Structures are given as structure tokens and as C-alpha cells.
Amino acid sequence: MNPTRGIAFKLGAVGLFISMASLIKATADEVPPGQAVFFRSFFALPVIFVWLVVSGRVRDGLKTSNPLGHFWRGLVGTTAMGLGFAALGLLPLPEVTAIGYAAPLLVVIFAAMFLGERVRIFRLSMVAVGLCGVLIVLAPRLQIDPTGATMAQTLGAVIALLSAVFAALAHVFVRKLVQSESTTSVAFWFSISAAVLSLLSLPWGWVWPSQANFTLLVLAGLLGGAGQICLTTSYRLADASMLAPFDYASMLIAILVGYFVFAEVPSLKMRIGAAILIAAGVGIILRERHLGLERARQRRAVTPQG
Numbered sequence: 001m002n003p004t005r006g007i008a009f010k011l012g013a014v015g016l017f018i019s020m021a022s023l024i025k026a027t028a029d030e031v032p033p034g035q036a037v038f039f040r041s042f043f044a045l046p047v048i049f050v051w052l053v054v055s056g057r058v059r060d061g062l063k064t065s066n067p068l069g070h071f072w073r074g075l076v077g078t079t080a081m082g083l084g085f086a087a088l089g090l091l092p093l094p095e096v097t098a099i100g101y102a103a104p105l106l107v108v109i110f111a112a113m114f115l116g117e118r119v120r121i122f123r124l125s126m127v128a129v130g131l132c133g134v135l136i137v138l139a140p141r142l143q144i145d146p147t148g149a150t151m152a153q154t155l156g157a158v159i160a161l162l163s164a165v166f167a168a169l170a171h172v173f174v175r176k177l178v179q180s181e182s183t184t185s186v187a188f189w190f191s192i193s194a195a196v197l198s199l200l201s202l203p204w205g206w207v208w209p210s211q212a213n214f215t216l217l218v219l220a221g222l223l224g225g226a227g228q229i230c231l232t233t234s235y236r237l238a239d240a241s242m243l244a245p246f247d248y249a250s251m252l253i254a255i256l257v258g259y260f261v262f263a264e265v266p267s268l269k270m271r272i273g274a275a276i277l278i279a280a281g282v283g284i285i286l287r288e289r290h291l292g293l294e295r296a297r298q299r300r301a302v303t304p305q306g
Contacts, residue, residue: 006238016227028089034201041194043221074193080166090156092264106168133276
């Protein structure tokens with residue numbers, strides 16, 4: 001365990017994923033979301049495989065005892081990715097990032113529904129607060145009038161929210177998978193699943209991208225693979241509860257990239273809603289960390305000594 005290095009790798013992963021999303025957004029006018037998912041997944045595979053070889057974890061990364069579980073995780077995760085990429089073509093990058101913060105909140109609800117996890121009143125309260133933040137971010141996009149949101153922006157807001165829902169479901173599938181599968185196996189087979197499943201979108205009009213966009217898409221895949229490596233490495237070096245708050249650094253990066261690359265200025269409502277979402281998410285994280293420490297103390301207290 002090395003918490004400092006773990007945090008560094010987590011921040012690296014966050015930066016790589018936002019950079020990847022920026023490249024996808026830059027190609028969105030020409031490249032359909034399903035095709036972008038293929039490039040993101042297919043060109044991540046060489047990076048992940050080389051990492052497995054170098055780290056001596058090929059057998060661990062390829063071995064699986066639950067192929068059906070990987071399929072369902074891949075189907076749900078690929079849907080979330082495709083919807084997220086579609087939203088990037090319709091909304092500013094910081095806004096899509098903010099709506100994506102709904103996913104960790106929805107995980108709390110889905111974990112209670114599908115995994116039987118006990119959810120106390122504090123977490124439910126934080127989820128309610130966070131969902132209020134989502135509504136604040138979405139509200140301007142759901143007002144259809146000549147001076148308000150356009151139909152494309154409204155569609156983008158709905159798609160971004162659906163992406164968060166499917167991302168939360170994917171996280172629940174991952175929670176079940178890691179009970180029998182290694183994290184490297186989950187990462188590798190998700191890229192395989194997403195690359196294959198994205199081919200189903202071929203009838204909806206793939207294009208031959210320009211040389212510039214082709215380069216951006218390949219680079220997006222490579223960055224996605226590198227981000228997955230950094231993310232997996234970070235969880236080997238530090239506790240998940242310690243690393244989780246650093247996910248929200250993506251908002252700062254997204255605002256900077258949106259402003260300097262895409263000339264996007266986040267509205268006041270978006271910033272307020274994002275702040276509420278982040279506060280709710282961090283509240284849940286800190287509460288879970290406290291409960292984890294308390295459970296650990298209780299286990300030590302009942303464990304016979306010597």
C-alpha cells in the first residue's frame with residue numbers, strides 16, 4: 001500500500017478519461033457514437049494487453065469463471081458509454097461530466113435493490129440531496145421555449161442522464177463480478193465486450209473518418225486503455241474509500257478543457273448543481289469510510305488475541 005502513489009494514479013486516470021472524452025467530443029460532428037465506442041474499446045486493448053504482459057498478469061487478466069457475467073456487464077457498460085458519447089456531441093463537456101455524477105448516487109439505490117445492501121437514512125438523504133443537484137443541472141435543458149434549451153440540448157440532457165443510469169447498473173454488475181473475478185479480468189473483458197457489441201451499431205451509419213478524426217479516435221482508445229491501467233493500479237495502492245473523492249477532480253479538468261478547447265462557459269445553475277452533487281457524493285464516501293473503520297474496530301475487538 002502506498003496512498004500517495006495511489007492518489008497520483010487516480011488523478012492520472014481522471015485526467016486521461018477527461019482527455020479521452022474531449023477527443024471523442026471533438027469527433028462527434030462526424031463520427032457516430034457507436035463507432036466512437038468501437039475505437040475507444042478496440043484501441044484500448046493493445047495498451048491493456050501490453051500492461052498485462054509487463055506486469056506478469058496475463059493469466060490473471062484472461063482467466064474467467066463467469067463469462068455470462070462479463071457479457072451482461074459489457075452490455076450495460078457499453079450502453080452507458082455509447083449514450084455518454086452521444087451526449088458529448090450535444091452538450092458542453094462540463095455539463096455531461098456533472099450529470100455523470102448521478103451514477104454513484106444511483107449505485108446506492110441499485111445496490112439496495114439488486115444486491116440486498118442495507119442503506120441507512122444518511123445515505124438515502126445524501127442521494128436525495130444529490131438528485132436535487134441533478135435536477136438543477138437538468139432544469140435549463142428541459143425548458144423548451146424559443147429563448148431556452150433547443151431540442152438537441154434537451155435530448156442531450158436526457159441521454160446523459162440515461163448514461164448515468166446505465167453506468168450505475170454497470171457498477172452493480174462489477175460489484176458482483178469482483179467476488180469471483182480479478183480486476184484485471186474485468187477490465188480486459190469489458191474492452192473485448194464493448195468492441196464487439198459496438199459493431200451492432202453498424203447499420204446506423206458508420207463513416208470513414210477523416211485522417212484527423214481517425215487519429216483522434218485512435219488516441220482516445222489509447223488514452224482510455226492507459227486510464228484503465230492507472231485506475232486499476234490506484235486501487236492496488238490505496239483504499240477505494242480514500243481514492244473515491246478524487247473522482248470529482250474531473251469537474252475542474254472538464255471546466256478548463258471546455259473553456260480553453262471548446263469555448264464552453266458553464267452556467268451558474270450548472271455550477272450550483274454540480275457543487276451539490278459533489279457535496280452529496282463526498283458525504284456518502286466519508287460516511288462509508290467511517291462505517292468501514294468502525295466495522296474494522298469491532299472485528300478487532302472480538303478477535304481473540306495471542
